[in-house]
Structure formats: C-alpha cells, structure tokens
Amino acid sequence: MPKSKRSKLVSLTKVAKKTKEQKGALMQEVQANADKWSYCWLFEVGNMRNSHLKTVRKLWKDSARLFFGRGAVMAKALGTSPEEEHKEGLHKLAQQIKGQVGLMFTNSPPSEVIAWFADFHPPDFARSGNISPQTYTLPSGPVLQHHSNPPEPFPHNEEPQLRKLGLHTTMVRGVPTLDVPHVVCKEGKTLTPEQAQLLKLIGIKLVEFKVGLRAYWESASGEVTQVEGEDVEPDADGEKDGEEDEGEDEDMD
Structure with missing residues (x-):
C-alpha cells in the first residue's frame, strides 16, 4: 500500500542523542583544554538562560573556553579517580561534577575570575515554580x-x-x-x-542569572581549591530555556 500522506504530529521536544563519536570528540576537547590552560573552574548556573550564558562566552571569548553540558561526559574526560585522571589532581574536580554545572578553562588569575562573576548577575523574568523574592x-x-x-x-x-x-x-x-x-x-x-x-x-x-563558582584546579600545582561563593537558585521545576536543549553535551565555544 502507498504511504499515507496525512499530517503526522511530530514532538518538537525530541532531540537526537549524541553518538559515541561525538561524546569522544567532546572528551578530547576537554582534555586538550586541560593541557592548554592554567586553570579549570567548576561553575554552577542559577536561573539558567542560554542568552546570558552566551554573553559570558562572548565576553570571555579571547581569554577562556567554556563547556556546559552533560556532567558525566565532562567528568569522564577529566577522570574521576587518581588512576583515570587526565592530569594530576583533576579527579578532585571531576568528583564534584553534579547537576547543572560547567567547566571554564582560563589563564586569568582566580581573584580576577571571582571578581568578574560576582559582578555579573543580569536580571531576568521569573518562571513558574520560582520562589518570589519580593511582593x-x-x-x-x-x-x-x-x-x-x-x-x-x-x-x-x-x-x-x-x-x-x-x-x-x-x-x-x-x-x-x-x-x-x-x-x-x-x-x-x-x-x-x-x-x-x-x-x-x-x-x-x-x-537574576548567576554563575556560582564552586572550585578551581591549578595546572602548576595539581591542587583543587574550593570557592565559598553565593548560592544560586536552580531553574524552576526543571524547566529548560527554550532556545536550545541544555541537556545534551554542549561545547559552549
């Protein structure tokens, strides 16, 4: 029988899963950047909005590299144990990759990075499920x-x-x-x-969109330093920003 030409409903929420090759390529990119830069930061995002994260990427384009995506892939790239870590000390950072987090590689000193993100908190519209900060x-x-x-x-x-x-x-x-x-x-x-x-x-x-810095790894010493930063509010009810799917492995460069 000929195929039906009737209109079919197609879910726009379906996203093609990353292939093994794509995940492998992402892991190689993460490891290459660990070799290139002096510091690797672990950051958490509050009130996630793609537009603001893209602004961060744009403003740091010449002095950093950001990765934001599925944590399991990033953790595996860094190595979650002393035996598997890509470089000395990275497993201490990889073990902290949980939830909606990302990695930022840079040569900028920690004091400069902390000061910049403390000043970057653009306002945005609240979503259903957010706790109202005011009446x-x-x-x-x-x-x-x-x-x-x-x-x-x-x-x-x-x-x-x-x-x-x-x-x-x-x-x-x-x-x-x-x-x-x-x-x-x-x-x-x-x-x-x-x-x-x-x-x-x-x-x-x-x-407010906020980036909470949680810890950083220093290439020269192999040490991981915890950062006592401001708590960030997770996205309301697990909602995702509508521009693109943050759930997939996203190389933010």
Missing part, C-alpha cells in the same frame, strides 16, 4: 507595561489576556484599568504559571 503589587489606575521607559499603558486589545491572568480590569478611555491595587505575587511564595506569565507581560524581572 509585587500593581497600583490602582491604568495597567502599565514596563518594557519601555517611561512605562506605557496596555492597549485595549490586551485586556482579555490581562483578565485571563487574574486582573479585574475595566476599560477607561480605551485603557485597561484597575479600580483597586492587585497583588501579583507575595515574597517567599511559589509563582504559578499565571503569575509568571503576568509578570513577563508587564515587564517585571524578579530573578
């Missing part, structure tokens, strides 16, 4: 969108969406308006999908 209330009056400066009122055709997200608005001179203040979220409470969507629609960024 945010919309005042009575026209509902404003904060994507511009100064903020502008929402157009009339946005009112159905605002009402769908929980706002009790009325139209005043063609502008969605609140008669009384509306509490969008409360400090310490988990954000619902509707709250997160409303905050993004309004243009309010409540979370």
Whole structure:
C-alpha cells in the first residue's frame, strides 16, 4: 500500500542523542583544554538562560573556553579517580561534577575570575515554580507595561489576556484599568504559571542569572581549591530555556 500522506504530529521536544563519536570528540576537547590552560573552574548556573550564558562566552571569548553540558561526559574526560585522571589532581574536580554545572578553562588569575562573576548577575523574568523574592503589587489606575521607559499603558486589545491572568480590569478611555491595587505575587511564595506569565507581560524581572563558582584546579600545582561563593537558585521545576536543549553535551565555544 502507498504511504499515507496525512499530517503526522511530530514532538518538537525530541532531540537526537549524541553518538559515541561525538561524546569522544567532546572528551578530547576537554582534555586538550586541560593541557592548554592554567586553570579549570567548576561553575554552577542559577536561573539558567542560554542568552546570558552566551554573553559570558562572548565576553570571555579571547581569554577562556567554556563547556556546559552533560556532567558525566565532562567528568569522564577529566577522570574521576587518581588512576583515570587526565592530569594530576583533576579527579578532585571531576568528583564534584553534579547537576547543572560547567567547566571554564582560563589563564586569568582566580581573584580576577571571582571578581568578574560576582559582578555579573543580569536580571531576568521569573518562571513558574520560582520562589518570589519580593511582593509585587500593581497600583490602582491604568495597567502599565514596563518594557519601555517611561512605562506605557496596555492597549485595549490586551485586556482579555490581562483578565485571563487574574486582573479585574475595566476599560477607561480605551485603557485597561484597575479600580483597586492587585497583588501579583507575595515574597517567599511559589509563582504559578499565571503569575509568571503576568509578570513577563508587564515587564517585571524578579530573578537574576548567576554563575556560582564552586572550585578551581591549578595546572602548576595539581591542587583543587574550593570557592565559598553565593548560592544560586536552580531553574524552576526543571524547566529548560527554550532556545536550545541544555541537556545534551554542549561545547559552549
């Protein structure tokens, strides 16, 4: 029988798995960079956003090499035991590779790296499942969108969406308006999908993308030094950034 020409549903979430050859190539890249650079850093990402991680890569393009992907492959490349480690001391770093972490190879001194990442924490929109760091209330009056400066009122055709997200608005001179203040979220409470969507629609960024430095390996001595850095908030409910799949082995160069 001829093949059916009917439309078929294809899941856009499916991602081709890395082949053994690709994983082997990634391992070789990690090991080559361990041979090339003076330091190897282990870092953790909070409120993961591909756009911000790409900014880090761009700003460090000439002075570092970043890898971010499946931890098991990176750990195997470094070697998780003294017998398997690629270079002396690397197994101490490899044993700490757990969760959403990455590696950064660089010649920059530790003090410079720590200071740079302490100052890099761009704001972003919270997602469903995030814990709200503050209480945010919309005042009575026209509902404003904060994507511009100064903020502008929402157009009339946005009112159905605002009402769908929980706002009790009325139209005043063609502008969605609140008669009384509306509490969008409360400090310490988990954000619902509707709250997160409303905050993004309004243009309010409540979370920050952060890179938490956990430890670094020094090639000259083979020593691994722990870094007492700021805790980072994991991505909400295991959500992934929509631009690309972070779950696969990603060479961020």
